Amino acid sequence: MLLTAACGNSGSNAGGNTAAPADTGAAKDSKPAAAASTPKKVTFWHAMGGTNQKVVEQMAADFNASQKDIQVEAIYQGSYDDLLSKLKASMGSPDSPSLVQVYEIGSRFMIDSKTTTPVQKFIDMDKYDLSQLEPNITGYYSHSGKLDSMPFNSSNAILYYNKDLFKAAGLDPEKPPKTFDEFQKAADAITKTGKASGANLAIYGWFMEQLLANQGAEFVNNGNGRTALATESIVNSETAVNTLNWWKNLVDSKAAVNLGRKTDDSKKAFLAGQVGMILESTAGLKGLVDGAKDKFEVGTGFLPKPSDAKEGGVVVGGASLWIMNDRKDDEQKAAWDFIKFLTSPKEQAYWHINTGYFPITKKAYDEQIVKDNMQKFPQFQTAVDQLHQTKSNTATQGAVIGVFPEARQIVEGAIEEALNNKKSPKDALDGAAKEITGKIQQYNKTVK
Known part of the structure; x- marks a missing residue:
């Protein structure tokens, strides 16, 4: 089985750049039920x-x-x-x-x-x-x-943005874009300053999953594989096609730049002041805030979605x-x-x-150490609020399929095809859905 790492990080560097562990009073009061002569x-x-x-x-x-x-x-x-x-x-x-x-x-x-x-x-x-x-x-x-x-x-994934570039573009640095249209307008404004590209979305399947769940859209049938075993991919739904069309238009209009699949490249461009907005895991927050220190102020916002989207949230x-x-x-x-x-x-x-x-x-x-940390990194409140405001449903619970790692890579390939003008967003996602469905059905037969 071909497998890929989750949440924007491989296991070897999951969590992004973090501070070395400190003595913060870890709990020492666990009481195991069973005693033994030897541990x-x-x-x-x-x-x-x-x-x-x-x-x-x-x-x-x-x-x-x-x-x-x-x-x-x-x-x-x-x-x-x-x-x-x-x-x-x-x-x-x-x-x-x-x-x-x-x-x-x-x-x-x-x-x-x-x-x-x-x-x-x-x-x-x-x-x-x-x-x-x-x-x-x-x-x-x-x-x-x-x-x-x-x-x-x-x-989960949140929006990171450069407040200094927002100010230079005449945007309110305390009001991150909430909708797809607002994101497009903000990215356009930043690009027009000539100081940076407006945005970058790394070609990462997890981001597509998040953008769909944020609109209450599922990844596979049968309640995302939760009401019954999934048998078919629906990554070519109308919601998915519209989302990829929005993504492609950002690149085609120069509001966003395509830097490929690596989220590290996206973060490096953001920290270098070359792009104004990115999507990234909450686990990378400390690394991004620390990396931007003395260069610009990092703002955070919820994932954008269409103004008429169904109830959803993050996975x-x-x-x-x-x-x-x-x-x-x-x-x-x-x-x-x-x-x-x-x-x-x-x-x-x-x-x-x-x-x-x-x-x-x-x-x-x-815990006081968390309260103190929140004061030091107030941007994390965005992540907490986004999690708590997520509407629990089969979309936001996430898809459950045995070939998810392969499916994620297939979706990334479809996004690349669309952004590089090799296929239309619909054709690319139709092909991805067909390929993923075949792998799901093959897996299900193997399990049985």
Whole structure:
């Protein structure tokens, strides 16, 4: 299976540029249920590289120091794709992990693999209060009303803009564009100053998924694969075609510049003052604000959408934690105890300020370190508000298909074809939908 990284980042650098982990009072009060003469070992595979790897390792160390019954070993396994490949190779062997982090678009595969124990089992057993978690985050990882895995690193896409370029173009720097038309006008105005291109949208399938969900549009049939197994791609819907037409017109009219697929190229152009607006993950917020320091002020806004769009919102990206069912019951329970530690308000506050990912626990926002961080980075309030204002439906919960990584690449190819005038937006998306549908049907037969 061809796999690609999620949320604008590979596992090796997920979260963008972040500060080194600091001692912020990580929680040390976890109370595992089972005691043992020797600590129960939990092997945790993850894909958080760079500074985020240090944060994960610190959280595991804090958990280990908080009690004597369980010892967690956090092992970095490379990118999301690398990790999943290693996981497949280890399934059913003594080398498999107790707990594994898998990116969000790998969820359908994990369910179909039948190698995991849904965390709902432990939630029910412990009478764990799910209402303490963000519903628009847990909603992605829930199917048929049950939570299969625990969200870990979560992000979504927002609009970033250069306030200085807004001022130079005669635009109000405190009013980011909210609609497709307003975005086009703002980009036109910036381009006409001759100081920079108005905007850039990296050719990234995740952005197309976000723009569709923001309009209440689904990616595949059968309720985005949530009311029944998806059998057909609908990425060529009228909403999708209109969205790609808008995107193409931005480029054709010189309001936006096409810099290709790499989100890093988009961020570099933004920080260099070469483009006025970009779309990017919330996980990259600190890196962009810090990178623009002493050069220009970064503004943030909700994702734009047509003025007549249906109710929608953003789809969370990132990854979640899965408990493997080939481990002994007490080892699985130990993994669950570690998960509960990770989702505590103090740990979520620590995770948030050191990585830029959302806290999945509501009370984390009450922690003083989060309040202080929000004062330092007020732009993040946009991300929080956008998440909370998202209308929960099958569109914003995200599509669930076993070939999502391939589907994302196919959509990126279709966007390229349209922007490079090789096909019309409709023809490009018609071709993408047909190809994705074929892969979905082939996958479904394999699963059966």
